[in-house]
């Protein structure tokens with residue numbers, strides 16, 4: 702028995718990184734997964750691999766730019782056509798831009814808001830009614846360590862991740878009557894393409910997190926996937942409206958030694 706047998710879960714940003722690991726784990730736990738992304742080749746290849754491994758109806762890929770409502774409407778229709786319902790959403794797609802606030806162009810700020818914040822809102826708006834129609838389920842939004850504290854150089858990103866927590870709390874209150882639980886994961890530094898930008902020495906990244914993080918290392922996307930599984934499964938049946946920090950102790954404080 703898998704923890705997600707009989708469930709149909711849509712995961713955004715599922716082509717790589719944390720979303721990919723969530724898709725792999727959820728499918729292994731028995732869910733039908735709807736992989737959504739803008740990286741079509743990678744997303745389609747992953748869906749094909751999951752179907753070959755777990756059965757031909759294990760996964761489908763849909764093109765979904767989370768900032769565009771017509772894409773949400775089409776993705777929901779495609780998911781229902783494939784599996785008849787949707788009873789879970791993991792809003793994981795996100796982008797990061799580095800700039801101090803006074804140097805951030807308005808269009809860059811708005812682009813980050815459009816993907817990270819509006820994308821999360823559109824997920825709730827378009828998928829929650831489907832989850833309620835299916836009898837209830839779960840939404841997991843992907844916030845960040847920077848949803849709970851500041852970090853120089855990522856002002857637009859941190860603002861959107863704070864907003865994701867606001868959306869999560871309000872959605873939890875509004876959707877509880879429809880038997881929908883809504884929570885957020887708040888990862889610290891996780892080893893994905895986002896935290897390894899082109900041109901940055903991986904050894905320097907490793908050394909940085911060795912110093913900054915009490916557990917002495919960067920996180921693995923598989924570890925975030927396990928938290929998303931907990932929040933999507935019945936194991937978290939009495940939990941809603943909460944941020945869950947997964948950061949190796951980074952937010953707990955600093956060490957002088």
Ligand SMILES: NC(=O)c1ccc[n+]([C@@H]2O[C@H](COP(=O)([O-])OP(=O)(O)OC[C@H]3O[C@@H](n4cnc5c(N)ncnc54)[C@H](O)[C@@H]3O)[C@@H](O)[C@H]2O)c1
Nearest residue numbers: 714717718719766767793794795845888890891893894895
């Ligand atoms: N890696 C970290 O250290 C870290 C830390 C905290 C939070 N996060 C958050 O975790 C989530 C996953 O990030 P990741 O680390 O796996 O990064 P990633 O860059 O590897 O993956 C992000 C995925 O989102 C997709 N995406 C980007 N814009 C999109 C859009 N408009 N529509 C649909 N898909 C889109 C990308 O194509 C990619 O597949 C993000 O929300 C990110 O902000 C990451």
